[in-house]
Amino acid sequence: MPHRIVHMLRARGSGRRPVMLAIAGDSAAGKTTLTRGLVRCLGADRMTAVCVDDYHRFDRRERAGRPFTALHPDCNHVDIMEQHLQLLSLGEPILKPVYDHGTGRLVRPELVRPRDFVIVEGLLPLHTRLARACFDITVYLDPPEPLRHAWKVRRDCANRGYTPGQVRAELARREPESAAYIRPQRRWADIVVRFAPVAGRADPPDTPLSAELLLRPTIDHPELGPVLAEAAPPGGDTAMHLRLHRDTDGRPVDALHVHGYVSPEESGPVKKAIWERLAGRADLDPAALGRYGDSGASDPLAITQLLLLYHLLDADRRQQAA
Amino acid sequence: MPHRIVHMLRARGSGRRPVMLAIAGDSAAGKTTLTRGLVRCLGADRMTAVCVDDYHRFDRRERAGRPFTALHPDCNHVDIMEQHLQLLSLGEPILKPVYDHGTGRLVRPELVRPRDFVIVEGLLPLHTRLARACFDITVYLDPPEPLRHAWKVRRDCANRGYTPGQVRAELARREPESAAYIRPQRRWADIVVRFAPVAGRADPPDTPLSAELLLRPTIDHPELGPVLAEAAPPGGDTAMHLRLHRDTDGRPVDALHVHGYVSPEESGPVKKAIWERLAGRADLDPAALGRYGDSGASDPLAITQLLLLYHLLDADRRQQAA
Secondary structure, eight states: OHHHHHHHHHHHOOOOOOEEEEEEESTTSSHHHHHHHHHHHHOTTTEEEEEGGGOBSSOHHHHHTSSSOTTSGGGBOHHHHHHHHHHHHTTOOEEEEEEETTTTEEEEEEEEOOOSEEEEEESSTTSSHHHHTTOSEEEEEOOOHHHHHHHHHHHHHHHSOOOHHHHHHHHHHHHHHIIIIIGGGGGGOSEEEEEEOOTTOOOOTTOOOEEEEEEOTTSOOOOOHHHHHHHSOSSSOOSEEEEEEEOTTSOEEEEEEEOTTOOHHHHHHHHHHHHHHTTTOTTOOGGGTTEETTTEEOHHHHHHHHHHHHHHHHHHHHHHHO | OHHHHHHHHHHHOOOOOOEEEEEEOSTTSSHHHHHHHHHHHHOTTTEEEEEGGGOBSSOHHHHTTSSSOTTSGGGBOHHHHHHHHHHHHTTOOEEEEEEETTTTEEEEEEEEOOOSEEEEEESSTTSSHHHHTTOSEEEEEOOOHHHHHHHHHHHHHHHSOOOHHHHHHHHHHHHHHIIIIIGGGGGGOSEEEEEEOOTTOOOOTTOOOEEEEEEOTTSOOOOOHHHHHHHSOSSSOOSEEEEEEEOTTSOEEEEEEEOTTOOHHHHHHHHHHHHHHTTTOTTOOGGGTTEETTTEEOHHHHHHHHHHHHHHHHHHHHHHHO
């Protein structure tokens, strides 16, 4: 009954559509840290953050008897997640399921109304074609596995009441499903973000992690080459560079490296240049960028977030012009 | 970003759409009794029944401090109800909220996949234009208020642990909102169903209630005139008749009366005639029709349900032919 579709669309009217950003990655890959700075910079009144790990089909007790972990698509209402992503991307509210990580139970759902910008983070936001079709910008967080394991042990022991041994056993149990369902999402990201220490350097222990950003030509990135050349110190040991190379699958990408030891003299002009591309946005708060943990500050993280802000505002601009 | 809509529709594919029937009416108006026979006759494997009274915005504790009852649209997620009705009518599953009438709490939502036929019953399914756009057939249950009050007292005391005084107080508190939001839905119904005793007759106490069905020309009803004429007893005191008259708002309607004292000789040919319009449906179970309470059997109820079955199958036929 195609008439019914027309009937509904006519009754619905139209309106501004939110800009949708996906941040996919495995458990404890740093999704929340990356998201938090963006929300603080744009303001919680303009941004909605949604975690798609709430779409569990089974609660913790029900999962116990099943042959898969919470990472498996069959363990999640993937079709409902797709539907809710479509609705959010059309500016429609959703009644989102809620999983209580403390008790491991599914509880009363909550109403989510999309604001101007919607960040969707979680394990499987890029798992299906229909889910991917809902996003303007897609990011995959790809830290080295040993680093992610250490982060997960620290977080789950501090906040979720597990022992290190329990967390390591769970990581081992999840590994086949990480390989089968989580990591394949990397190929669908416009930007692949890897925070890692630089091999072979003896920097002070509080040096932030370096960032490697793979910038795929699936969206229009700002021109960073001239800015980086100008910011480079006269000597030659640049801590930031952009290099053309082939990804693991042979596809061409630009790789932006921002090392943790970058000096403020080198990072400052680049941050300023990207910030100027966001010109006229007096409503943004740059002080919110680059923060991690309780008091950490990282230029590689700040530049990653600036780049994502650039894309969010650019997509918003293009949408309003359309 | 209209492109995104196209993108999604292309990714979604298409399929058979369910036939959607709304049964609206106030609390204890008989919605469940009417629905149950239809589900039993068509089979639970082909029919999905949804109650839209689960879309409460507040639980019982939260409602206690508010100036409206559960009948008020502001007390319900009407926009989410509209959205879910649209999705069901397009053949899409929903994650439906669940209100536990026992505890008065909102609990874990449940997955509902629409089968071939979807019956949506509740207080407000016809409240908005967009909700109404989702239905093929709309019914409003309109018993006389004293009868409905008696039904509600009996049910809420038997099943929900209230005293008669509490139920009557609640009915009084709800009356302004019934008048403002529930009863206005009557005008949007293709069929208005009123079960009531016939005034001025002294039938035995177990005589079923009579049915008055207002058949609005908003959908194509089967031609009942010739069937009724043929079934009429030679004497003249017909217990079933079809009369053209004006509704309370002046609009023309056909009014089908089926009196509770109708004889099997008179009702039989009419039931058979409607049944034959459902010809070839060996998969239907006519024995499920007309049942009420624990062991009641009613020809007026059976004929009402037969007429609704006719419309359900007719809409399904037309959709498959489209």
